[in-house]
Amino acid sequence: MNRIVRExxxxxxxxxxxxxxTDLNAVVTVTIEEDTTGGEQRPDQLMTLEEIFALRRPPYLTKEEIDDDVRRDRDMWDD
Known part of the structure; x- marks a missing residue:
């Protein structure tokens, strides 16, 4: 984990x-840490299967829509 601390x-x-x-004359300690739990993936990091499934868009098809798709495919086979 990358970490930068400025006292x-x-x-x-x-x-x-x-x-x-609001006191502009005050001094603070600033700590910056890389967020490794989320955000964009670096190109050298592979995504886990869980991350891929989390990003996919569910089809949200109803039973009737699925039946229609199967029926359409079967009708094409009969041609």
């Missing part, structure tokens, strides 16, 4: 949404 970092240099205080 005594001036609050005034932080983006506004990350400032824990």
């Amino acid at each position: 005594n970092y001036p609050v005034s240099k932080l983006p506004e949404e990350l400032r824990p205080t």
Whole structure:
């Protein structure tokens, strides 16, 4: 896991949404860690089977739609 720690970092240099205080003269410790639980995969990482299944779009076909597809396929075989 990649981790960066900066101690005594001036609050005034932080983006506004990350400032824990309105005192711009304060100093803080900033810790940045790589998120390995989610987000985009790096090209050198392979996806697990569970991740692939989680990303797939379920078909959401009704029983009638499935029956129609099978019937259509059978009708093509008879031609």
